[in-house]
Amino acid sequence: MKLAETVEKLNLKVVTGEENLGAEVTGGYTSDLLSDVIANSKEGNLWITLQTHQNIIAVAKLKDLSGIIIVNNRQPDEDTLQKAKEENVPILISEEMAYEVSGKLYELISS
Amino acid sequence: MMMSDKNELSHHFEINGGDFSNAGRISTSIKEILQEIGIDSSIIVRAAIASYEAEMNVVMYAQRGVFTLNITPEKLLLNLEDEGPGIENIDLAMKEGFSTATDEMREMGFGAGMGLPNIKKNADKFDISSIPGKGTSLKITICLDRTERK
Ligand SMILES: Nc1ncnc2c1ncn2[C@@H]1O[C@H](COP(=O)(O)OP(=O)(O)OP(=O)(O)O)[C@@H](O)[C@H]1O
Ligand SMILES: [Mg+2]
Numbered sequence: 001m002k003l004a005e006t007v008e009k010l011n012l013k014v015v016t017g018e019e020n021l022g023a024e025v026t027g028g029y030t031s032d033l034l035s036d037v038i039a040n041s042k043e044g045n046l047w048i049t050l051q052t053h054q055n056i057i058a059v060a061k062l063k064d065l066s067g068i069i070i071v072n073n074r075q076p077d078e079d080t081l082q083k084a085k086e087e088n089v090p091i092l093i094s095e096e097m098a099y100e101v102s103g104k105l106y107e108l109i110s111s
Numbered sequence: 112m113m114m115s116d117k118n119e120l121s122h123h124f125e126i127n128g129g130d131f132s133n134a135g136r137i138s139t140s141i142k143e144i145l146q147e148i149g150i151d152s153s154i155i156v157r158a159a160i161a162s163y164e165a166e167m168n169v170v171m172y173a174q175r176g177v178f179t180l181n182i183t184p185e186k187l188l189l190n191l192e193d194e195g196p197g198i199e200n201i202d203l204a205m206k207e208g209f210s211t212a213t214d215e216m217r218e219m220g221f222g223a224g225m226g227l228p229n230i231k232k233n234a235d236k237f238d239i240s241s242i243p244g245k246g247t248s249l250k251i252t253i254c255l256d257r258t259e260r261k
Contacts, residue, residue, distance in 0.1 A: 062139060
């Protein structure tokens with residue numbers, strides 16, 4: 001499934017990485033621990049997290065994730081946005097909790 | 112970049128402790144270098160994970176570190192020497208879940224105590240040594256030759 005379709009179906013707000021919405025989403029990975037995400041996420045995964053600081057960008061970049069969904073309507077820090085733009089990493093904001101976003105993404109991808 | 116004898120490519124990187132704004136730069140550069148020379152993507156993922164964790168530990172715990180990537184036809188060698196507090200008990204530090212990260216780091220999602228175990232899992236050979244009060248040294252080997260891989 002394309003990132004653009006995920007954005008629409010999950011009602012996400014695109015804050016960076018608009019140009020990468022054509023990327024393929026291979027699944028999701030929900031975690032707030034960076035070492036866990038680095039170790040266990042897979043290429044093309046959408047990362048669901050409540051972390052908003054700049055270090056999330058390097059993790060997404062290193063693992064070739066399709067984007068980061070920040071949950072609970074939390075807003076990314078200014079330097080996070082800056083880095084995301086430099087590295088072309090899509091940051092998407094959801095008003096829902098990680099549980100709901102993960103459940104909906106799972107449904108979407110597996111259906 | 113330096114070219115030494117016997118087809119060996121060597122790259123050096125320096126990291127400063129506490130520099131969270133540049134954290135991840137070295138592992139990103141290493142990944143790009145490996146992609147440019149056409150290394151297998153499954154190897155690149157392992158090198159990226161190992162170098163990220165090694166880099167983050169210098170940022171989180173040490174004062175400064177020097178990272179060297181050597182590429183030979185047979186293997187990738189990642190060496191990291193840091194100046195810092197060192198590790199008192201290496202067996203304990205290697206245990207999954209052991210961490211001395213501060214509350215502030217934990218809030219950022221660091222401190223799961225997974226970094227060193229992740230390095231070990233992704234390396235074909237991993238040596239760690241440390242002198243408390245002076246620093247820590249990591250030697251990570253990832254084989255390019257399939258027959259020698261674990
Ligand atoms: N370069 C280093 N210098 C000093 N101490 C270190 C260094 N690397 C690791 N340590 C010590 O070993 C512990 C375990 O390291 P490890 O990378 O496995 O986990 P962590 O850094 O605490 O958490 P995580 O990597 O999951 O974010 C650290 O908490 C720290 O006490
Ligand atoms: Mg660590």
